Amino acid sequence: MELRQLRYFLAIVDAQGLSRAAKQLHVAQSALSRQVADLEAELGVPLLVRSRTGVAVTEAGKVLYEYGQGIAKLVGDARTAVHFAAGSVAGSVVLALPQSVAAMLALPLMRAAASRHPDIVLHVNEELTGNMTDQMLSGRVDMAIFTPTMPAQDIVFTPLVEEPFVLIHSAQDAQAPPPGGVTVEQAVSRPLVLPSQHHGHCTRWIVDAA
Template sequence: MELRQLRYFIAIVDHGSLSRAAKVLHIVQPALTQQLQHLEEELGATLLHRSAQGMQATDAGKLFYEHAQAILKQVSDAKSAVTQSADKPSGTVALGIPQSVSGALAFPLLTAVRAAFPDIVFQLTEELTGNLTEQLKSGRLNLAILFDDGQLQNHFACTPLVEEEMMYITRADSQFACKRKSISLKKALQTPLILPSIQHGVRPGIEKVAREHGLEIEQVIDITSIAILKSALLADMGATILPAAPMLAEIERGELLAWPVSDVKLSRTVTLCASKNIPLTNAAMAVEKRVLDVTRQLCLQRVWPHTRNLMS
C-alpha cells in the first residue's frame, strides 16, 4: 500500500467521480482506476461503488476513508516537525471544538492564531463531543476542546481551561420563565426541557447530578443542533439547561434570559486535549499556547460569561 493510493482514494470520495478526481490529481483516469483496483485487491474489500450520484464509498470504504485521512495527516505532521522552525512555526494544525463552546472561543481564537502565526494553516472543526474524541484518538485532529467526565486523562494529555456554570435559559417572555433570581434543580427538571441528545457532553452531566439528588428529568425534547435548540427556545417549546456561551448573542439582545441553578453545583470543565501517543508539532504547540492565552483573556475580560479560570 502506497501513500499515493490513499491520496487517490480520498480524492475520488471527495469529488464523487473518477474523472473529476483524475483531473484534480493530474493523472489519466485509467491509471487512477488501476490504482484503486490494486488498493481494493490488497485490502480484500470493495471500497467504492457507482450510483446515480456518482462514485460513493461502501461501508468498508467509509471506514478506510477515516483511517486514510488520519494516516496522511500524521505523515504531513511528521514532515512539518522536521522542517519547520521553532521561531516561525508553519504547517497545518487541526483543532476540534464543540458546538456549545464555539460561540465563545472559536472566532477570538481564529483571529489570534492568524495574527500571531501567518504561516500556520489553522483548521477549526465544529463537531459533537463524541466525534471530536474519535478524531483526536485517530490523529485526524492535533488538539480538541473536550468536557472532562473524569475519564479524559486515561486517553489524552489534558489541560483544564475553565469551569463553566450551567444556567436555566428560556425565552424572555416565556411561560417557563423563572419568577425569582435563581431556580432550584427540582423546579428546573419539572419544566419541559430542550436538551442535547444523551451522547452530548452536557446531557450526561445533568442527568448524573439529578440522580445524585434523587431527581429525574420529567419531560425532554432531544435536539442536538445548537441552532435548532435556539429556535425551539424562541418558539417557547420549553426551557434548557446549558452554559450561557452558545446563547450569548440572544441573551445580550434580550431575546433569552438565563438564571443560575441555586441549590446544586451544575457545571462542566472545559479541557484542552492532545494525544498521548502522537507528538505535537511546533505549530500545534504554538496553537496550544494560544488557546490558553485567549481563554485566559476571555475570562479576565468576562467576555466568556459564568466561567472560572482553571489555569495557573
C-alpha cells in the same frame, strides 16, 4: 492512491456527508465526489453508500478509514519533524470546535495564529461535541475546545473558562423552583428539552448521569 484522495475520504466519513465535508475542506462537492469515485475505482471496491440522507461507510471503507487515520497522522508528524529539524516553528494544526463556539472564535483564532505564527497553518473543523474525543485519540485532530462529557485516557484537559449551568423556564410556571438555585436532581424531575444523545452534548450527559 493520492494523499489528497485519502484526506477527502476521511473528511467525508468524519463529517458524515459530502456537503458538510466540502464546506470544511473549502472544496466543491462535485470535485470531492469525483476524487472519492476515482479512489473507489482504483481500489476496485465501493467505500461509501450514498443516499438522500447522507453516506454510509462500507466494510471496505471502514478498513481504509482505520488505516487512513494512521497514514494522515504520520504525514502530519513527518512535516512537523522536518520543520523542527530545520529550526523553524511551522506546520499544520487542526483545531476542532463545536458549531456554537466556532461561530464566535474561529475567525479571531485564525487571525491570531496567522499574526503570531505565520508559518503555521491552522485548520478549524466544526464538529459535534460527541465526536471530539475520538477525533483526538485517532490523531485526526490536534486539539479541541469543548466541554468534555467524561474523562478520556491519553488526553490532557486544560480548563479555559467556567460557565453557569442554568435551568430556563417560563415566568408563569406554577411549579418553577424558588429563586436562589436549583439542584440537578430538581431539574431532571421536570420535563426538559435536551439535545439528542447522538450529539454527545455535555448537557445531555449531565442530565442522563443524574
